[in-house]
Amino acid sequence: MASHGLSFLKSIKGFLAIPEDEACAYDEARAVVVPYGLEASVSYGHGTAEGPLAIIKASYQVELFDEEFWCEPFREIGIMTLKTPPVKKNIKAALSDLERITGRLLDDGKFPMILGGEHSITAGAIRPFAQRYPDLTILHFDAHADLRDGYEGEPYSHAAAMRRCLDHKNISLVSCGIRNISAGEIPFLEANGDRIRIFWAKDKRNWDIDEIVSRLRGKPVYVSFDLDGFDASLMPATGTPEPGGMMWDDAMRILGAASKVARFVGADVNELAPVKQMHYCDFLAAKLVYKILSYAFRK
Numbered sequence: 001m002a003s004h005g006l007s008f009l010k011s012i013k014g015f016l017a018i019p020e021d022e023a024c025a026y027d028e029a030r031a032v033v034v035p036y037g038l039e040a041s042v043s044y045g046h047g048t049a050e051g052p053l054a055i056i057k058a059s060y061q062v063e064l065f066d067e068e069f070w071c072e073p074f075r076e077i078g079i080m081t082l083k084t085p086p087v088k089k090n091i092k093a094a095l096s097d098l099e100r101i102t103g104r105l106l107d108d109g110k111f112p113m114i115l116g117g118e119h120s121i122t123a124g125a126i127r128p129f130a131q132r133y134p135d136l137t138i139l140h141f142d143a144h145a146d147l148r149d150g151y152e153g154e155p156y157s158h159a160a161a162m163r164r165c166l167d168h169k170n171i172s173l174v175s176c177g178i179r180n181i182s183a184g185e186i187p188f189l190e191a192n193g194d195r196i197r198i199f200w201a202k203d204k205r206n207w208d209i210d211e212i213v214s215r216l217r218g219k220p221v222y223v224s225f226d227l228d229g230f231d232a233s234l235m236p237a238t239g240t241p242e243p244g245g246m247m248w249d250d251a252m253r254i255l256g257a258a259s260k261v262a263r264f265v266g267a268d269v270n271e272l273a274p275v276k277q278m279h280y281c282d283f284l285a286a287k288l289v290y291k292i293l294s295y296a297f298r299k
Contacts, residue, residue: 014081047273058282095124103128116270237281
């Protein structure tokens with residue numbers, strides 16, 4: 001299946017395994033899932049290149065009915081899944097390709113849902129959004145601040161994902177669940193306090209959800225969810241699992257509240273490194289993707 005120069009999986013082979021007789025055409029689809037298994041700068045555990053396909057496969061087991069919305073949200077959304085595009089080994093070139101894909105989807109009025117791969121994908125995906133939205137905010141879930149100005153000689157490292165996004169002066173950042181930051185990132189954080197707000201994992205018992213989402217109110221929001229934002233007991237299948245993280249309900253409360261006051265315009269879920277016999281991690285990632293899409297298109 002192809003449209004506008006893009007090639008798509010048959011719906012039964014795509015995200016959620018939607019039966020062909022219930023699938024939508026490209027013109028009717030409002031969201032497109034983009035598997036993009038870039039793995040070029042991982043610095044600890046490996047395997048994120050396999051993450052997107054593991055998420056899609058696990059999504060076949062996700063129940064389509066959502067008790068929170070009391071419906072099957074996919075019917076209101078219209079979801080298609082892009083065939084896995086070739087991913088160049090050169091990280092800069094790979095991000096440029098992802099930028100073009102994302103820009104084309106935005107031109108067609110679609111909601112891009114990008115499946116990583118390592119977190120560096122966000123630096124490429126965000127560029128078309130930065131061009132279109134003068135007041136874009138990234139709602140960022142992560143164990144790591146990702147504010148380094150490069151890592152191990154690579155300016156587009158996964159450890160610099162948010163720093164590269166903030167190269168765009170019209171982007172602000174709300175980060176949740178952070179519990180790992182280097183001394184070298186602190187000067188940049190302190191110098192950009194007007195653009196960056198971190199809600200540290202150590203304080204999560206005292207988080208005020210209204211305070212978190214107040215910085216998103218009325219704005220276009222891009223959601224970037226690094227799966228190591230979850231506690232390592234819940235999500236061990238990631239390159240740099242960290243203790244002391246968020247649980248499922250913590251993330252859902254923030255996403256749900258944010259979707260009521262802001263407009264989600266795109267998203268990525270990244271850093272799944274599938275582990276054999278830990279298919280529950282793949283399933284969690286797939287359900288998270290469906291929940292983000294459901295919140296994005298909630299009535």
